[in-house]
Amino acid sequence: MAKNNIDSLLEKSLLSLGIKEKLAYRVDISKRKDLGDYATNVAILAASKLSQKPLELASKIAKKIVTLDSEGIFSKVDVAKPGFINFTLSPSYLFQTLSNIHDQDHAWGRKKQKTGEKTLLEFVSANPTGPLHVGHGRWAVIGDNIGRLLKAVGVELDTEFYINDVGRQVNLLEASVRAKREGQGVPIDGYGGSYIVEIEGKTQKEMLDYLLNQQRQTLDRLGVKFDKWFPESTLHDGKKIKEAILKLSNSGLTYKKDGALWFKSIEFGDDKDRVLIREDKNSTYFAADVAYHLDKFDRGYRYLIDIWGTDHHGYVKRLKSAMKGLGTPVENFEIIIGQLVTLYRGSEPVRMSKRTGEMVTLEEVIDEIGADATRFFFSATDVNSHLDFDLELAKKKSSDNPVYYLQYAHARMCSILKKSARGPTSNEQVDLTKLDHPAERELMVKLLVWPEVVDQAARLRHPHRITEYGKELAALFHSFYEKCKVLGNPARLVLVDASRITLRNVLELLGISAPERM
RNA sequence: GCGCCCGUAGCUCAACGGAUAGAGCGUCUGGCUUCGAACCAGUAGGCUGGAGGUUCGAGUCCUCCCGGGCGCGCCA
Numbered sequence: 001m002a003k004n005n006i007d008s009l010l011e012k013s014l015l016s017l018g019i020k021e022k023l024a025y026r027v028d029i030s031k032r033k034d035l036g037d038y039a040t041n042v043a044i045l046a047a048s049k050l051s052q053k054p055l056e057l058a059s060k061i062a063k064k065i066v067t068l069d070s071e072g073i074f075s076k077v078d079v080a081k082p083g084f085i086n087f088t089l090s091p092s093y094l095f096q097t098l099s100n101i102h103d104q105d106h107a108w109g110r111k112k113q114k115t116g117e118k119t120l121l122e123f124v125s126a127n128p129t130g131p132l133h134v135g136h137g138r139w140a141v142i143g144d145n146i147g148r149l150l151k152a153v154g155v156e157l158d159t160e161f162y163i164n165d166v167g168r169q170v171n172l173l174e175a176s177v178r179a180k181r182e183g184q185g186v187p188i189d190g191y192g193g194s195y196i197v198e199i200e201g202k203t204q205k206e207m208l209d210y211l212l213n214q215q216r217q218t219l220d221r222l223g224v225k226f227d228k229w230f231p232e233s234t235l236h237d238g239k240k241i242k243e244a245i246l247k248l249s250n251s252g253l254t255y256k257k258d259g260a261l262w263f264k265s266i267e268f269g270d271d272k273d274r275v276l277i278r279e280d281k282n283s284t285y286f287a288a289d290v291a292y293h294l295d296k297f298d299r300g301y302r303y304l305i306d307i308w309g310t311d312h313h314g315y316v317k318r319l320k321s322a323m324k325g326l327g328t329p330v331e332n333f334e335i336i337i338g339q340l341v342t343l344y345r346g347s348e349p350v351r352m353s354k355r356t357g358e359m360v361t362l363e364e365v366i367d368e369i370g371a372d373a374t375r376f377f378f379s380a381t382d383v384n385s386h387l388d389f390d391l392e393l394a395k396k397k398s399s400d401n402p403v404y405y406l407q408y409a410h411a412r413m414c415s416i417l418k419k420s421a422r423g424p425t426s427n428e429q430v431d432l433t434k435l436d437h438p439a440e441r442e443l444m445v446k447l448l449v450w451p452e453v454v455d456q457a458a459r460l461r462h463p464h465r466i467t468e469y470g471k472e473l474a475a476l477f478h479s480f481y482e483k484c485k486v487l488g489n490p491a492r493l494v495l496v497d498a499s500r501i502t503l504r505n506v507l508e509l510l511g512i513s514a515p516e517r518m
Numbered sequence: 519g520c521g522c523c524c525g526u527a528g529c530u531c532a533a534c535g536g537a538u539a540g541a542g543c544g545u546c547u548g549g550c551u552u553c554g555a556a557c558c559a560g561u562a563g564g565c566u567g568g569a570g571g572u573u574c575g576a577g578u579c580c581u582c583c584c585g586g587g588c589g590c591g592c593c594a
Contacts, residue, residue, distance in 0.1 A: 031537075083574080084536080272590090285594045311589065313522055339587075380531075380532090388529095400542080402542060405556075407556085408556050416554085464531090478557055486553055
C-alpha cells in the first residue's frame, strides 16, 4: 500500500530531523486532488509541540522525504497553507501498481496474512416465529458484509445465528396456531400472520423447523450463509445456563429476592439488578444469553462481535456486566448497534405488526427488486443511521438503482476486453508510460487506494465505504471511457483490466454479482 | 422523566477532527453512422436543526435547547 510507503518514509524523516515526540498524526488519501494524492498533518501537530512554525517545519520534513525517496515513489512533495505536506505519486509507482493488480487478481485488496484473531460474528438471530422482515434484511446484509470484510483483512472468522427456540414466544406461536384453528382472535402478544395456517397440525418442533427453514432459504437467496446455527435449547439441555449462574453466584454476584435469583449488575454500572432465575424457577432469556456468550469464549474465540437492533440496546449494559462478572475479557466483546428500518409506501409509513401480520417480508422485497439490489440498498448506508426504505421507489426505479451503475461499468469493461481479444497475458511487454491522460491518472490512483479502503472499512465496520468506493471507481471509469479510446491501445487495455479486477473484487466483497453482460 | 442513536441540497444518503461539505434521484442544457447512451459533459440547488464552547482547524468533540427514532419487564 502506498500509505505504508509514506508512513515509513515519514518516520525516517522525522527521526533524522530529531523529532521524537509521539504524535497522533495522520496520512490520508487526499480529498484535494489538485494538491496531491496523499496528505499528512504531521507538521501541524509537531509544530505546536515544538513551538515552531508549522509551514517551515513542513518544508523541512518535505525536503527530507524527497532526499530519502530513493525508489522514486513521489513525483512531488510540497507543502500547503496551515502546514500540510502533500504527496504526489510518480507515474512509475502507478504503473507498478497496475502490474500488481494483474498479478494478485482475486487477492487484490485482501491481506495475505492471517491475524490469528479467532473471531465469532453473530447476527440476525431472529426469533423462529415467522418470516424475516425488512429489518432483518439489514442485519443480514450488514453482518455478512462485515464478515467478508474481516476475512479480507485476515481475521479468522466464524459466523453464527442464535436460534431462540425456547421461551414465551414459542408457546405464543403454538397458542396462536391453536386460536386460529378454533376461530378465535390472535392471543395477546401472539402472531397473526398468514403463515400461521401453514404450520397448523405440526408439533412445536416441526413448526420451528419449518419457519427456520424459511428464514434460511430467504438468507440463501441473499447469499448470506452462517457457519453455525446455534439453538438456545442446547444451552438448557447441556446445563450451560446452570453453570454460568453458578459461576456468578460463586463470585458473590447474585442474591435472592422475592423468590427470584438476581444478578448484581448495578455493581457494574447498570441501572438496576437483573433477574436470572424467575420466581417460577425458569431461567430468563438474559441468563441463557449470558451462558451463550460465555460459551462463545469457552469455544476458543478470542473476539466476539454481535450485531443488534437498537431495540435491544438497553440490553448491552447488563450482558457486558455479566460477562465482566464472569471474568471474560469484555474489551474483546463488541456489540454493533444498528438503527431500525422504516418502511414506506410512497409517503405512507408501513406499520409492521406481528399481531395483525401486516408486514412486508424480506422475501417479498427480494422478489420485487432482486437480491443484488437488496444487498446494495442495505450495504450503502451507515447502520448507525435510520433507514427510510420506500417500496414504491425501490420497485419503480429499480433500473436506476446504483447497483446497476457498478454492474454496468463491469459489463462494459468485460465487453471491451473481450472485443480486444486480450487474454490473461502478462503486462510486461506493454509500454505503460503512454498512460499520461489526466483521466487515466485519476483512475490509476483510485485503483491504487483499494486495499486501504478495505482496511478502513473493516476497521470501522463500515461496509458502506465499499459501496461508496465502488460508485467512485465506476464513475471514474465511465468518464475515462468517454475521453480515451481503448481498443488498439495496449496500455489502456491493461488499465481497463486492472479496473475490471478491482471492480469485480468490490462487488465480491459486497456479495453482489459481477455480470459480464447485462 | 432517564439512557442510546439520528437531524447535511427538493428527496435518499456520503464525508475515520483537516484544506473549497460530496454523490445519486428529481430540475434545466447539450452529447450515440465510431470500443455497451443502464453512459458522459455542463447547470441549478446548502448559515450541515438552533445557541454557546474546545481547537491552528468542527458537519464531526463538549454543554444546553428544538425535532424524530428506539429502549427503560421475573418478555425475547
